[in-house]
Amino acid sequence: xxxxxxxxxESSCDDTSAAVISDGNVLSNCVATQAIHxxxxxxxxxxxxxxxxxxxxPVVEMALKKAGVQKKDVTAVGFTRGPGLLGSLIVGTSFAKxxxxxxxLPLIEVDHMQAHVLAHxxxxxxPAFPFLCxxxxxxxxxxxxxKDYLDMEVIGQTMDxxxxxxxxxxxxxxxxxxxxxxxxxxxxxxxxxxxxxxEPSMExxxxxxxxxxxxxxxxxxNQVKNDPDFIEKNLSDICASIQTxxxxxxxxxxxxxxxxxxxxxxxxxxxxxxxxxxxxxxEVMGKKEGWHxxxxxxxxxxxxxxxxxxxxxxxxxxxxxCGQDAAPYARR
Ligand code: KG4
Ligand code: ZN
Numbered sequence: 001x002x003x004x005x006x007x008x009x010e011s012s013c014d015d016t017s018a019a020v021i022s023d024g025n026v027l028s029n030c031v032a033t034q035a036i037h038x039x040x041x042x043x044x045x046x047x048x049x050x051x052x053x054x055x056x057x058p059v060v061e062m063a064l065k066k067a068g069v070q071k072k073d074v075t076a077v078g079f080t081r082g083p084g085l086l087g088s089l090i091v092g093t094s095f096a097k098x099x100x101x102x103x104x105l106p107l108i109e110v111d112h113m114q115a116h117v118l119a120h121x122x123x124x125x126x127p128a129f130p131f132l133c134x135x136x137x138x139x140x141x142x143x144x145x146x147k148d149y150l151d152m153e154v155i156g157q158t159m160d161x162x163x164x165x166x167x168x169x170x171x172x173x174x175x176x177x178x179x180x181x182x183x184x185x186x187x188x189x190x191x192x193x194x195x196x197x198x199e200p201s202m203e204x205x206x207x208x209x210x211x212x213x214x215x216x217x218x219x220x221x222n223q224v225k226n227d228p229d230f231i232e233k234n235l236s237d238i239c240a241s242i243q244t245x246x247x248x249x250x251x252x253x254x255x256x257x258x259x260x261x262x263x264x265x266x267x268x269x270x271x272x273x274x275x276x277x278x279x280x281x282x283e284v285m286g287k288k289e290g291w292h293x294x295x296x297x298x299x300x301x302x303x304x305x306x307x308x309x310x311x312x313x314x315x316x317x318x319x320x321x322c323g324q325d326a327a328p329y330a331r332r
Contacts, residue, residue, distance in 0.1 A: 004316055005075045007060070007099065008309030010172055012084025012112045013138070014043045016055035018127065020074075021309030026122050027067035029299055029306035030137075031274030032059050041178045049087035056095050063305070071103060073205035077311025081109035081322075081331035083139065089328035108312040111332070112303075113137075116269040117144055117152060119300040119307035123317070127294045130227065131265035134254045136272035138164035138179070141250075143205045143257045146267075149314040155261075156205025156253060163246060165274045166209035170216050170242045171261040174231060184239045185230075185275050191236030193244035200249070205257045212245060243277045250278065252283055258289065267294035274301040 003023045011018040014037055019029040032055040037043045064071065074315035079096035082089055098105045117133045120126060127133075133144045133152075141163045143156035161169065164181055171180020176187075197215055200208040220238075223230040231238065259265060268282060279295050300307055315321075 003075075003298065004313060005069055005073050006077040006078050006108070006188050006309045006312045006316065007064070007074045008110075008305040008312055009056070009060070009092040009096050009301055010080045010112075010305040010308045011056070011088050012080045012082070013088060013303060014051070015274070015304070016052045016059050017303065017305035018056075018060040018063035019309045020063050020068070020069050021304035021306070021313055022069070024121065024310060024313045026306040027069065028063045029304050030059050031304055041086070041172065045085045047087060052088055052091035058089060059234065060095070074105060075105060075111045076106045076108055076312065076316055076321075078108040078110050078308050078315070079238045080112050080308055081326060082242050083112055083331050084254055084328070085326055087232075089330075093326070093328050101324065103280050106321045107324065107326065108315045108320065110311045110315070113140055113142065113332075115307040115311040116151065117146055117267075118311045119150065119269055119296050120267050120294050121149070121306075121314075122300050122306050122310050123297060125294070127265045127267050127292070130263055131264050131267055131294070132254065132261065133212045133267040133269055134250060134256055134273075135270045136163040136250065136268065136278075137270035138162060138168065140270065141207050141209070143254060145261065150318055150320070155257060156207065158207040158209060159202070160208050160210040161213065161246045163207070163209065163250060164270070167242075167272065167275075168244050169213050172228055173213075173217055173220060174235065174238060181272065181275065184213050184243060185277065187236045187239040188243040188277060191238070191240030193240040194237050195241035197241060197245040199245065199252075205253050207249065207253060209249070210245070212249075216242060216281045222267075243275070245278045247275070247281050251281055255285060255289065258291065264289070265294070267292045269296060269301070271302045274298055
């Protein structure tokens with residue numbers, strides 16, 4: 001039997017990505033990051049759509065070349081249908097449809113958040129079902145109960161800002177560039193978490209991060225009133241304090257969910273799972289709680305088509321295809 005070769009496309013936000021997956025193995029995973037948004041301090045949707053148009057064909061060509069796969073060898077096309085920025089999603093969706101039409105291939109729509117979870121099946125070791133996945137990105141913060149590849153339930157989520165937004169907005173207050181998350185992480189590694197910030201009390205497995213942003217804002221205002229150079233002098237300690245607070249909020253809820261469900265297979269996913277503080281703290285908590293922990297390689301944490309292709313592969317095996325009329329969705 002020839003292998004099932006999937007060409008996967010991801011364009012939900014500001015990364016244009018294409019990947020080739022053969023029988024579930026990621027042969028290539030190429031990402032064109034749009035640095036243009038840095039100058040605006042955030043993603044500008046219209047600029048993102050235009051950059052996807054520029055990048056999509058070269059990224060696909062590169063992914064095919066790196067994988068050593070020709071267009072005629074592709075079995076199916078997978079693409080991110082949502083959630084994300086509509087204008088961005090339309091570029092990837094339209095490309096996927098056109099490619100499928102030209103080569104007479106089946107189309108597979110993929111949910112971006114489901115793909116972040118299934119990124120764990122791009123490498124070894126793979127978590128065993130059922131497992132819990134803390135999915136933390138720029139747009140989402142969820143605790144997902146994963147019963148099978150295509151059977152998952154969100155049991156907790158943020159009521160306001162996502163964890164990635166908490167990093168990015170706090171970093172902005174400190175004058176860091178965009179996206180601030182990775183920069184704050186780097187600075188935090190050189191600091192000590194000496195400034196206490198309050199943790200919200202939320203029901204069940206839900207999260208809230210908007211209060212944290214407000215308390216950081218007032219804390220900085222007060223300190224700068226007394227010492228105009230406060231931020232500059234204490235930057236790494238402030239970063240370490242913010243990071244520790246966010247990580248503590250996330251992991252306390254994850255531990256609560258693990259205790260309640262009795263599940264000891266614990267994974268993290270999404271852009272924020274690249275955070276060094278979160279990765280380390282999860283290992284420490286995992287040892288203490290007797291968990292098997294799963295942390296994706298960096299290339300599968302932030303937005304990438306590899307995870308879209310892996311998800312599309314399991315949907316292919318389950319016979320879950322979509323029509324040429326599939327329209328992107330901004331939200332679930
Ligand atoms: O999953 P992702 O690439 O895109 C979305 O689906 O949103 O996540 C992007 C988010 C951004 O908020 C970015 O600041 C954050 O992930 N991020 C980090 C780190 N790397 C990426 N946050 C904290 N520490 C990091 N090392
Ligand atoms: Zn994402």
